[in-house]
Amino acid sequence: MPKRAKTPEIPDDAKYLTVVHPYPARPNMELEAHRRDFARWIAACIDPMYFRAFYHKPTSPGSVIVEIDETLPDFKCLLGMHKWSEILVEPRNEAHFVSRVFYCTWNSDRDVQKNGT
Numbered sequence: 261m262p263k264r265a266k267t268p269e270i271p272d273d274a275k276y277l278t279v280v281h282p283y284p285a286r287p288n289m290e291l292e293a294h295r296r297d298f299a300r301w302i303a304a305c306i307d308p309m310y311f312r313a314f315y316h317k318p319t320s321p322g323s324v325i326v327e328i329d330e331t332l333p334d335f336k337c338l339l340g341m342h343k344w345s346e347i348l349v350e351p352r353n354e355a356h357f358v359s360r361v362f363y364c365t366w367n368s369d370r371d372v373q374k375n376g377t
Contacts, residue, residue, distance in 0.1 A: 276328075280323050
């Protein structure tokens with residue numbers, strides 16, 4: 261039987277980040293409200309035109325992979341710690357929460373779909 265041809269590489273002009281402890285607290289990304297809140301939180305950190313997509317793994321609710329357009333001018337502003345008390349208008353009992361953003365170990369859409377979600 262002949263060997264299957266390797267999937268051709270598709271040019272990917274995006275960068276991938278891993279968000280640990282994403283907003284909202286203990287999100288269930290199967291719920292539309294939690295997905296919408298998370299997307300709005302990311303859009304509050306950067307211009308929404310650079311936010312492409314996010315990927316989640318139901319078995320790993322504590323982290324989300326975010327796809328950002330590589331043309332984002334100040335990409336490194338997303339990296340590091342983000343205190344919810346500095347982003348939320350009325351944080352109430354969520355003021356002590358912190359999200360951390362790191363470079364993702366996968367650097368293509370295909371790798372993220374295959375391994376990360």
